[in-house]
Amino acid sequence: MKHVIFHYPTLKDVQLESDRINGYIPLKEDVSALFEPLPLSGRQAANRFAFQPMEGTDGTEDGAPGELTVRRYHRFAKAGPGLIWFEAVATLPEARASAHQLWLTDQNVDQYKRLLDEIREISLKENGYAPLIVMQATHSGRYSKPHGFPEPLIAYSCPPLEDKPLPPDRIVSDDDLRRFEEAYSHTAELCQKAGFDGMDVKCCHRYLACELLSAYTRPGVYGGSYENRTRFLKNCYRAAKSSIHQSSFFLSSRMNVYDGFAYPYGFGVRTDGSLTPDLTEPIRLIRELKEEFEIPLINVTMGNPYKNPHVNRPYDHGNYVPDEHPLEGISRMMRGISEIQHALPDLPVLGSAFSYLRQHAGNLAAGMIADGHCSMAGFGRMAFADPGFIQELRQEGQIRTGGVCVTCGGCAVLLRNGTPAGCVVRDREVYTL
Numbered sequence: 331m332k333h334v335i336f337h338y339p340t341l342k343d344v345q346l347e348s349d350r351i352n353g354y355i356p357l358k359e360d361v362s363a364l365f366e367p368l369p370l371s372g373r374q375a376a377n378r379f380a381f382q383p384m385e386g387t388d389g390t391e392d393g394a395p396g397e398l399t400v401r402r403y404h405r406f407a408k409a410g411p412g413l414i415w416f417e418a419v420a421t422l423p424e425a426r427a428s429a430h431q432l433w434l435t436d437q438n439v440d441q442y443k444r445l446l447d448e449i450r451e452i453s454l455k456e457n458g459y460a461p462l463i464v465m466q467a468t469h470s471g472r473y474s475k476p477h478g479f480p481e482p483l484i485a486y487s488c489p490p491l492e493d494k495p496l497p498p499d500r501i502v503s504d505d506d507l508r509r510f511e512e513a514y515s516h517t518a519e520l521c522q523k524a525g526f527d528g529m530d531v532k533c534c535h536r537y538l539a540c541e542l543l544s545a546y547t548r549p550g551v552y553g554g555s556y557e558n559r560t561r562f563l564k565n566c567y568r569a570a571k572s573s574i575h576q577s578s579f580f581l582s583s584r585m586n587v588y589d590g591f592a593y594p595y596g597f598g599v600r601t602d603g604s605l606t607p608d609l610t611e612p613i614r615l616i617r618e619l620k621e622e623f624e625i626p627l628i629n630v631t632m633g634n635p636y637k638n639p640h641v642n643r644p645y646d647h648g649n650y651v652p653d654e655h656p657l658e659g660i661s662r663m664m665r666g667i668s669e670i671q672h673a674l675p676d677l678p679v680l681g682s683a684f685s686y687l688r689q690h691a692g693n694l695a696a697g698m699i700a701d702g703h704c705s706m707a708g709f710g711r712m713a714f715a716d717p718g719f720i721q722e723l724r725q726e727g728q729i730r731t732g733g734v735c736v737t738c739g740g741c742a743v744l745l746r747n748g749t750p751a752g753c754v755v756r757d758r759e760v761y762t763l
């Protein structure tokens with residue numbers, strides 16, 4: 331269906347358009363479900379809002395939080411989400427997606443600790459509670475750019491992601507993968523030292539662990555069968571688990587349950603060559619992670635921000651016009667989130683990609699949660715634009731239009747350019763294109 335830009339002044343307008351396209355957009359006018367606490371791993375998130383990982387490319391060269399990183403998390407803390415899913419932090423120097431991506435080390439762990447203390451202190455003072463904070467531990471794989479230019483480390487040669495085939499020496503060896511797995515042990519150690527509540531073994535958006543889930547064509551023990559394709563992720567978990575010494579510290583993942591590429595180049599898709607999602611393997615994998623590693627929640631996402639960003643974050647403006655109505659993109663995401671939650675009713679599911687609905691985003695989040703389609707709602711671009719929307723929902727029951735994300739793609743352009751990323755519309759004193 332044709333791409334159209336946002337034109338829904340009222341909630342009723344969204345409902346009518348959703349009905350017209352046969353969408354899956356559960357809306358609720360009453361947003362009180364968002365303010366219910368959620369028990370998680372022996373503790374509790376004060377409400378159902380999560381701020382999704384939003385990388386700012388503003389760390390110092392040695393991987394510590396920079397001035398703008400600190401500013402971002404102070405803003406997030408003040409806003410009062412129950413959970414902050416801290417942005418992608420590299421496990422190794424070669425794993426960084428830019429020379430300014432965060433990278434947690436023995437040398438800078440105290441700077442992370444200081445930032446986490448500040449986040450908790452600010453939120454306690456402003457909101458009366460501290461958020462849970464999960465760190466996203468990453469290996470950027472195909473998108474590694476540790477020195478500011480591409481130095482890809484790929485799981486396998488993947489035509490839909492490569493304009494021209496990458497040289498075979500860019501394919502990581504099994505020995506490299508074993509070394510990368512081991513790094514998660516030290517990162518988990520540092521994560522606890524810094525004071526994070528949990529660590530995300532990042533498995534989304536076609537970074538390394540995610541890419542391996544679709545490595546049907548890779549020979550050897552990390553490719554082909556389901557067991558082989560999930561080996562790296564599980565070994566990263568095993569490595570991380572081996573260094574857990576704080577009983578309340580937990581592991582989880584932000585996971586692509588659908589990549590948006592046809593078999594044999596995508597995870598969570600039918601094997602008939604179509605783009606139709608098939609969540610059988612994602613559900614099996616999440617269930618196994620729950621059983622073996624006792625993950626207390628799963629953060630569900632889709633797509634690839636480089637090749638099919640309309641799947642990852644439906645938008646009005648981007649570097650191409652997709653052949654898809656944005657509400658179809660939202661519906662695919664919401665259906666996927668809901669399918670996972672219904673398949674695993676005992677595991678809280680954190681959903682993604684609510685920002686497209688602007689002032690109605692809280693109503694979608696409330697609809698998904700109140701109807702049992704997910705347990706928490708994660709916000710990315712809205713948190714960049716104006717994290718104050720949580721307080722608006724709390725005080726006025728709705729989000730004001732004046733601060734919403736307009737899905738212009740500006741923050742993503744800054745990120746791709748390797749420059750500090752933020753909202754070029756609502757925070758333009760700090761961020762410009």
Ligand SMILES: Cc1cc2nc3c(=O)[nH]c(=O)nc-3n(C[C@H](O)[C@H](O)[C@H](O)COP(=O)(O)O)c2cc1C
Nearest residue numbers: 382383384385417418643683684685709710711741
């Ligand atoms: C500038 C920018 C940075 C992002 N950084 C991360 C990241 O570090 N880790 C991650 O898993 N997703 C990242 N994402 C994806 C978002 O977390 C989120 O999934 C996406 O924007 C869709 O959610 P939204 O509609 O609420 O924005 C980023 C997206 C943008 C635009």
